[in-house]
Amino acid sequence: MTAEHEAHPSPAQYWKIAALLAILTAFEVALYYIDQALGLGTLNALMLISLALLKFVIVVGWYMHLRFENAIPSRFFTAGAILAVALYLVVLSALGAVVIRG
Amino acid sequence: MSDVAHDTPVAHHDDHESTGIGNRKLGMWVFLSSEFMFFGALIANYLLYSNRGGFAGTYPAEIYDIPFTSVSSFVLLMSSLTMVLAHNALSNGDQNGARTWLFATAALGAVFLGGQVFEFTEFITQYGMTLSTNPAASAFYLLTGFHGTHVAVGVIMLLSLWGISRRTGGLSEKHGMSLELVGLYWHFVDIIWIVIFTVVYLLSVPPT
Numbered sequence: 111m112t113a114e115h116e117a118h119p120s121p122a123q124y125w126k127i128a129a130l131l132a133i134l135t136a137f138e139v140a141l142y143y144i145d146q147a148l149g150l151g152t153l154n155a156l157m158l159i160s161l162a163l164l165k166f167v168i169v170v171g172w173y174m175h176l177r178f179e180n181a182i183p184s185r186f187f188t189a190g191a192i193l194a195v196a197l198y199l200v201v202l203s204a205l206g207a208v209v210i211r212g
Numbered sequence: 213m214s215d216v217a218h219d220t221p222v223a224h225h226d227d228h229e230s231t232g233i234g235n236r237k238l239g240m241w242v243f244l245s246s247e248f249m250f251f252g253a254l255i256a257n258y259l260l261y262s263n264r265g266g267f268a269g270t271y272p273a274e275i276y277d278i279p280f281t282s283v284s285s286f287v288l289l290m291s292s293l294t295m296v297l298a299h300n301a302l303s304n305g306d307q308n309g310a311r312t313w314l315f316a317t318a319a320l321g322a323v324f325l326g327g328q329v330f331e332f333t334e335f336i337t338q339y340g341m342t343l344s345t346n347p348a349a350s351a352f353y354l355l356t357g358f359h360g361t362h363v364a365v366g367v368i369m370l371l372s373l374w375g376i377s378r379r380t381g382g383l384s385e386k387h388g389m390s391l392e393l394v395g396l397y398w399h400f401v402d403i404i405w406i407v408i409f410t411v412v413y414l415l416s417v418p419p420t
Contacts, residue, residue, distance in 0.1 A: 116381055121300055128293035135289060139282045142414045162410035165289075166403050173296045174399045180232045183241035190245025194252035202256055 119172055127172050134165050214330045239394045244400045251404050254358060258412060259349040265419030267346035270339045273418040277331065284327040285409045288363075292402045295395050302391055307382035310391070311374060317398065318370040321363050328360045345348035352412070359408060370395045 119127070138161050143191040171177040176184055231238055261274060294316040301309030332353070335341045343353045373391055377383045383391060 118300075118303075121297060124293060124296050124300065127306060128290060131289050131292075132286060135282065138410065139278065142278060146306075158410050158414050162406050165406045169292055169399055169403050169406070173292050173402075174396055182231050182233055183238060186238075186241050186245045188263055190248040194248035198252045198256035202259055205260060 118175060118178055124173075127168060131165055131168060134161050137161060215375075222327060234389070237388060237396075240396050244396065246250075247400065247404075251359070252386065254351075254355040255407065255411060258355050258416075261331075261347040261351045262412075262416050263419045264348070267348065269349065269415045270335075270341040270343035271346070271348045271418040272335075272341065272412075273348075273416040274353040275335060275339050275341065276416070277334070280327065280331065284324055284331075285405060287320050287327070288402055288405050291317050291324070292399050292412050294320060296397045299392060299395050302383060302388055306378065308381065311377045314370055314374045314377065316392070318367050318374060321367040321370065321398075322330060325360060325363055325367065328356065328363075332357075355408065355412065359401070359404060362404070364376055366394070366398050366401055369397070 138158055141150075141157055141161075142155055144150065150157075170187070193209060215419045233241075262271070294313045298310045298313030298317060301307075301313055343350055373383065373387065373394060376387055
């Protein structure tokens with residue numbers, strides 16, 4: 111067996127990851143309402159983006175098994191994501207339209 | 213690779229080239245990587261118009277139903293769990309388990325799509341926000357509509373695999389690889405929704 115397949119999580123671990131994702135989602139929604147009540151502003155935006163990024167990394171790493179693959183798909187995928195974010199941030203900045211609550 | 217992996221459908225026996233990864237699988241990763249550009253354009257388009265004032269009609273951010281969308285998001289998130297459990301079951305030679313989890317994934321995807329249809333219907337009938345109401349509404353429907361289309365394509369692929377498995381009594385090694393590729397696609401659709409849920413629903417504000 112290659113290291114790739116030995117390292118795949120077990121079903122029990124998949125359930126734990128799902129529970130973690132559910133908790134993170136609940137926390138995101140809670141933050142939305144906390145912001146509605148308290149007006150956290152930029153802090154809220156930063157926390158929500160961080161939580162989304164964390165969920166993104168968990169799904170890609172564990173459910174898509176990218177952390178168990180060799181470097182090539184990882185490079186393609188990461189490069190695609192980074193290029194897209196960079197390109198559209200430049201576009202939105204140039205148009206003065208980066209929208210963050212606060 | 214272990215004996216178990218050799219005997220089971222998901223044995224990753226795709227044509228390996230010098231890359232060390234099967235051609236079909238690498239192709240799927242490259243395709244998904246290119247999809248970032250596609251959805252990035254749609255998300256950027258939404259961000260460009262969502263808080264730009266001066267247009268007539270209802271803005272999407274004024275009428276979002278966050279509790280409802282949160283449940284939809286949870287459903288789609290859990291479909292990633294059932295998808296990976298289907299893959300795991302097939303890896304262990306459990307054809308019945310794989311079939312069950314495949315169907316569960318398709319069903320959760322269908323529930324998500326039903327939620328989206330309900331949301332769009334509410335927006336149109338209750339608030340009069342159609343595709344042509346204003347640029348913000350157009351951008352919203354374009355983004356979430358294309359995502360929904362991706363989910364629908366995923367559901368069709370999942371049901372196709374489920375049907376093949378039912379008809380033939382189990383998925384062959386070739387179809388095992390197909391399941392893995394559909395799984396990658398499905399998880400990708402999920403991560404795009406993670407971004408949409410945060411950026412479009414939770415962070416979006418209507419113009420003041």
